[in-house]
Amino acid sequence: MNTAAASAAGAAPPAxxxxxxxxxxxxxxxxxxxxxxxxxxxxxxxxxLILASWLGLVAKSWQDEVGVANAPxxxxxxxxxxxxxxxxxxxxxxxxxxxxxxxxxxxxxWDERAAQYKTVERPKAETLPLGGxxxxxxxxxxxxxxxxxxxxxxxxxxxxxxxIGTILGAFSGFFGGKVGDFLEWLYNVFEAIPGILxxxxxxxxxxxxxxxxxxILGLTGWTGLYRQxxxxxxxxxxxxxxxxxxxxxASAWSRMFKHILPNVSHVILVRMSLLVVGFIKxxxxxxxxxxxxxxxxxSWGTMxxxxxxxxxxxxxxxxxxxxxxxxxxxxxxxxxxxxxRDALDPKLRGLE
Amino acid sequence: MAAYLLRRLWQMVPTLLGVVLLVFFLFKFFxxxxxxxxxxxxxxxxxxxxxxxxLGLDQSVWVQLGIYLKSIVTFDWGxxxxxxxxxxxxxxxxxxxxxxxxxxxxxxxxxxAIPIAMWVAYRRGSFADxxxxxxxxxxxxxxxxxYIIVGQYLFGFQLGWFPVQGWSDSTWTNLTTYVPLPLxxxxxxxxxxxxxxxxxxxxxxxxxxxxxxxxxxxxxEGAVMFRHVLRNAxxxxxxxxxxxxxxxxxxxxxxxVFFSIPGLGREVLLAVNRSDYPVIQAVAVYLAxxxxxxxxxxDLLFKLVDPRVQLK
Numbered sequence: 001m002n003t004a005a006a007s008a009a010g011a012a013p014p015a016x017x018x019x020x021x022x023x024x025x026x027x028x029x030x031x032x033x034x035x036x037x038x039x040x041x042x043x044x045x046x047x048x049l050i051l052a053s054w055l056g057l058v059a060k061s062w063q064d065e066v067g068v069a070n071a072p073x074x075x076x077x078x079x080x081x082x083x084x085x086x087x088x089x090x091x092x093x094x095x096x097x098x099x100x101x102x103x104x105x106x107x108x109x110w111d112e113r114a115a116q117y118k119t120v121e122r123p124k125a126e127t128l129p130l131g132g133x134x135x136x137x138x139x140x141x142x143x144x145x146x147x148x149x150x151x152x153x154x155x156x157x158x159x160x161x162x163x164i165g166t167i168l169g170a171f172s173g174f175f176g177g178k179v180g181d182f183l184e185w186l187y188n189v190f191e192a193i194p195g196i197l198x199x200x201x202x203x204x205x206x207x208x209x210x211x212x213x214x215x216i217l218g219l220t221g222w223t224g225l226y227r228q229x230x231x232x233x234x235x236x237x238x239x240x241x242x243x244x245x246x247x248x249x250a251s252a253w254s255r256m257f258k259h260i261l262p263n264v265s266h267v268i269l270v271r272m273s274l275l276v277v278g279f280i281k282x283x284x285x286x287x288x289x290x291x292x293x294x295x296x297x298x299s300w301g302t303m304x305x306x307x308x309x310x311x312x313x314x315x316x317x318x319x320x321x322x323x324x325x326x327x328x329x330x331x332x333x334x335x336x337x338x339x340x341r342d343a344l345d346p347k348l349r350g351l352e
Numbered sequence: 353m354a355a356y357l358l359r360r361l362w363q364m365v366p367t368l369l370g371v372v373l374l375v376f377f378l379f380k381f382f383x384x385x386x387x388x389x390x391x392x393x394x395x396x397x398x399x400x401x402x403x404x405x406x407l408g409l410d411q412s413v414w415v416q417l418g419i420y421l422k423s424i425v426t427f428d429w430g431x432x433x434x435x436x437x438x439x440x441x442x443x444x445x446x447x448x449x450x451x452x453x454x455x456x457x458x459x460x461x462x463x464x465a466i467p468i469a470m471w472v473a474y475r476r477g478s479f480a481d482x483x484x485x486x487x488x489x490x491x492x493x494x495x496x497x498x499y500i501i502v503g504q505y506l507f508g509f510q511l512g513w514f515p516v517q518g519w520s521d522s523t524w525t526n527l528t529t530y531v532p533l534p535l536x537x538x539x540x541x542x543x544x545x546x547x548x549x550x551x552x553x554x555x556x557x558x559x560x561x562x563x564x565x566x567x568x569x570x571x572x573e574g575a576v577m578f579r580h581v582l583r584n585a586x587x588x589x590x591x592x593x594x595x596x597x598x599x600x601x602x603x604x605x606x607x608x609v610f611f612s613i614p615g616l617g618r619e620v621l622l623a624v625n626r627s628d629y630p631v632i633q634a635v636a637v638y639l640a641x642x643x644x645x646x647x648x649x650x651d652l653l654f655k656l657v658d659p660r661v662q663l664k
Contacts, residue, residue: 185366185367185370186370188367188370189367189370189371189374190374192367192368192370192371192640192643192644193371193374193375193636193639193640193643194598194599194639194640194643196599196605197620197635197636197639198636200605200620200621200624200632201375201378201379201624201632201633201636202378203624204379204383204623204624204627204629204632205378205379205382205383206382277493281495281496284495284497285495285496285497285606288497289605289609289621290625291624291625300495301495301497304495304497304498304501307501308501311501311502311505312505312509319498319501319502323494323495323498326493326494326495327490327493327494329493330492330493330494331489331490331493333493334489334492334493335489
């Protein structure tokens with residue numbers, strides 16, 4: 001992950017006596033991983049695209065109906081006119097009726113008035129780079145905007161879940177006792193209900209929308225991370241450096257988040273990158289089922305929902321675009337997550 | 353054994369209570385007013401007040417919680433708000449369809465994934481291993497939706513091998529006519545993650561000393577793999593199947609929706625779309641119960657098949 005890379009590069013220890021830090025060592029290992037580097041490049045490329053789309057530089061007007069309905073991709077060429085059903089519009093009466101038409105004297109006046117209000121009808125493109133959807137919207141623009149929404153949901157839901165899981169896991173692992181028992185109970189409760197059912201129950205009461213989906217996925221998806229953070233905090237809680245910190249009067253808060261947290265942050269990062277992939281997939285399914293982002297937004301899931309009925313009619317391009325964008329991003333991100341895990345925890349290399 | 357069973361059942365009580373509280377307060381505080389949902393848009397304030405009284409919504413939260421707990425214990429959830437069907441009836445009528453499609457899927461998945469995973473683990477690091485791992489990574493990153501959409505279009509609509517969707521009253525017709533297509537697609541999708549997971553189990557076993565001993569004794573590779581490694585790897589594999597069992601009961605929402613199979617998953621989804629709270633609450637609570645019971649059963653079965661397992 002590039003943040004890991006950046007912080008690793010920034011935190012390079014200059015002092016000779018200091019042993020190599022976990023981030024520095026990870027970066028050294030990561031640099032030799034070609035698959036990881038290529039995936040990192042692809043992911044960064046996508047993130048730049050998403051940033052550009054968020055800033056409105058690209059795909060800002062994805063809702064504009066720029067092409068004819070279901071315009072084919074450019075490389076296929078335009079459809080023949082009769083297939084689209086375009087018929088020449090007849091131009092006015094061809095018999096002069098002005099002698100008997102009582103409204104005839106006013107036609108000129110009306111035409112002038114109409115001319116003032118006349119809107120310019122933009123010519124609709126016959127073909128679009130990646131085709132058009134049912135309304136003639138550009139599929140490429142939709143795919144870019146959809147990428148922005150889907151990845152945004154995935155990353156922010158992962159951040160929410162990571163915050164919840166880390167804080168609860170830290171308290172549970174560090175304090176143990178009553179606090180630990182209570183949090184373990186909470187964990188068991190969330191684990192007892194099958195995951196997708198829990199998501200649906202939350203979706204039923206919270207409704208739809210981008211931020212709602214982030215919240216739903218974050219609130220239901222923290223359990224695995226909680227468990228791991230708890231185990232790490234239990235392990236580290238009794239170590240010498242933590243006890244030394246206690247001896248010099250460091251508060252519990254400081255020991256948890258200043259001393260232990262940096263030492264387990266790589267575990268959290270690996271877990272979080274796995275969550276992103278899972279949440280992106282969940283968002284796609286939720287949006288497909290109409291429980292995800294609202295109708296005014298586009299995501300990979302809503303694109304797939306539209307694509308299903310289009311495919312029967314032979315318009316495959318929206319399906320292809322959404323699938324391609326998703327496959328490339330998610331593959332690159334998964335490989336990157338694997339590479340980061342291998343770099344941070346060499347013991348696990350090749351096992352999964 | 354009996355003491356263990358009793359203790360485990362006793363330990364379930366607080367968790368189950370937690371599930372009930374979670375579901376209750378989730379719907380209580382965030383779910384909107386049931387009376388208004390039930391009454392619809394044209395309900396007069398008097399009608400809403402009447403519904404509220406009927407449901408006990410005018411009582412305090414604790415009384416409501418009591419009513420709720422009673423409905424769980426007596427298995428009487430009243431009726432679905434949307435269809436007026438008794439909620440208890442829902443389980444009885446929807447579960448068979450879900451099981452008809454989900455059980456074959458689980459069995460076929462596991463039976464196909466085991467040999468592939470064993471082979472891949474045996475040839476670890478080889479070209480075949482890496483190719484399969486890369487293919488499974490890419491296959492995993494495509495949404496399940498795409499597989500169903502394309503599969504239904506290709507095999508059902510274009511080639512006409514299977515009916516696109518449908519369901520009948522006879523289990524045999526369902527199994528032979530309507531299940532094959534969803535089964536094929538679901539297995540295709542699940543094969544990659546299952547293979548990856550089982551591969552790690554086999555790799556784990558291959559690293560043990562007994563494998564080296566068996567080889568040193570001069571056993572053939574086949575005997576080592578099947579008689580020793582496979583047997584030992586079956587423990588984590590079966591644990592995993594046990595963990596996957598609860599989801600068999602929920603069913604795959606997507607499969608049931610796409611293939612219009614009248615199962616529990618589709619029913620829950622319909623309930624979510626209709627804000628049909630009694631159905632969602634009942635399914636969540638009972639499936640949580642079922643999940644815990646299945647996990648307990650799996651633990652007990654392990655004790656039976658493997659005497660080394662210590663019950664704590």
